[in-house]
Amino acid sequence: MSTDTLQVVYQRPDALTPALTHYCPGCTHGVIHRLVAEVLDELEIRDKTIGVASVGCSVFAYNYFNTDFAQAPHGRAPAMATGIKRVHPDSVVFTYQGDGDLASIGIAEIIHAAARGENITVIFVNNAVYGMTGGQMAPTTLPGMRTTSSTLGRNVATMGYPLRVSELLANLEGVSYVVRRSVHDPGNINKTKKAIKTAFKAQLMGKGLALVEILSSCPVNWGIEPPDALKFIKEKMIPYFPLGDFKVADELKALE
Numbered sequence: 001m002s003t004d005t006l007q008v009v010y011q012r013p014d015a016l017t018p019a020l021t022h023y024c025p026g027c028t029h030g031v032i033h034r035l036v037a038e039v040l041d042e043l044e045i046r047d048k049t050i051g052v053a054s055v056g057c058s059v060f061a062y063n064y065f066n067t068d069f070a071q072a073p074h075g076r077a078p079a080m081a082t083g084i085k086r087v088h089p090d091s092v093v094f095t096y097q098g099d100g101d102l103a104s105i106g107i108a109e110i111i112h113a114a115a116r117g118e119n120i121t122v123i124f125v126n127n128a129v130y131g132m133t134g135g136q137m138a139p140t141t142l143p144g145m146r147t148t149s150s151t152l153g154r155n156v157a158t159m160g161y162p163l164r165v166s167e168l169l170a171n172l173e174g175v176s177y178v179v180r181r182s183v184h185d186p187g188n189i190n191k192t193k194k195a196i197k198t199a200f201k202a203q204l205m206g207k208g209l210a211l212v213e214i215l216s217s218c219p220v221n222w223g224i225e226p227p228d229a230l231k232f233i234k235e236k237m238i239p240y241f242p243l244g245d246f247k248v249a250d251e252l253k254a255l256e
C-alpha cells in the first residue's frame with residue numbers, strides 16, 4: 001500500500017511529555033490534559049507557560065506537561081500562581097485544580113485571586129468527589145450522592161448544598177471569563193477546548209482571572225464503569241451544574 005496519501009490526523013501535542021499516565025482507566029483528567037496541551041501548542045506559548053498543580057489526582061501534572069511547573073499544597077495554587085505571574089509578568093500562568101482542592105480547602109484562595117483580578121488562567125476539574133484520597137464528599141457532591149463519607153447519600157439538611165463555583169465567581173469584578181463545560185462526549189470535548197483557548201487568550205490580553213470549570217469523570221470512586229460515568233455526567237451532573245457561560249468580558253466575546 002502506498003503511504004503517499006496518508007496524513008497525520010492525531011499525534012501527541014508537543015506540550016505533553018511521553019510519560020505513562022497514572023490516571024485510572026476512564027478518568028477524563030487525561031482528556032483535559034490533552035486539551036490544555038493542544039491549546040498551548042496552537043497559541044505557541046508552551047515555552048513561556050508555567051503551570052501550577054494542586055493536591056488531588058492531578059498532583060503529578062508536572063510529569064505530563066512539557067512546560068515549567070510548580071506544585072502547590074492544599075488549595076494554594078491561585079496564591080502561588082499570583083506570585084509567579086507578578087514576578088514573571090511575561091509568562092503565561094495556569095493552575096490545574098480539582099474540586100476538593102479549589103472549592104473546599106482552597107476556596108478562600110480562588111475567591112481572593114478572582115477578586116484581585118489576577119491575570120491567570122484556572123482549569124477547574126469538577127468530578128464531585130475527592131478522587132485522590134478515596135472518594136470522600138466534596139463541596140460539589142450532588143444531593144443524595146453516595147461517597148465514602150456520605151455513605152447514605154449526601155443529606156443537604158445536615159451536610160449542606162453543593163457549591164456552584166462558576167456562578168459564585170461570576171459575581172466578582174476581577175473575573176473576565178467564567179464558563180462551565182464538560183468532556184462526556186466529542187462535541188462537548190471540542191467546546192471545552194475552545195473555552196480553554198479563550199481562557200488563555202484572556203490572560204494574553206491582560207483581562208484578569210479566567211476560569212474554565214470542566215465536569216469530569218471519576219469512575220473508580222463513583223463505583224461505576226467508565227461508559228456509565230460519562231452517562232452520569234450527562235444525566236446527573238449537568239442538571240445540577242448547567243453548562244454555560246457565566247461571565248464573558250465584552251472583548252472576549254468576539255473570540256468565542
Ligand SMILES: Cc1ncc(C[n+]2csc(CCOP(=O)(O)OP(=O)(O)O)c2C)c(N)n1
Nearest residue numbers: 055056057098099100101105129130131132
Ligand atoms: C479533610 C481534608 N482536607 C484536605 C485534604 C487535602 N487533600 C488531599 S487530596 C485533596 C483533593 C482531592 O480531590 P480533588 O481536588 O477533587 O481532585 P481529584 O483527586 O478528584 O482530581 C485534598 C483537599 C484532605 N486529604 N483531607
Ligand code: SF4
Nearest residue numbers: 023024027057131218
Ligand atoms: S481516582 Fe478518580 S479522579 Fe483520580 S485518577 Fe482515578 S478516576 Fe481519575
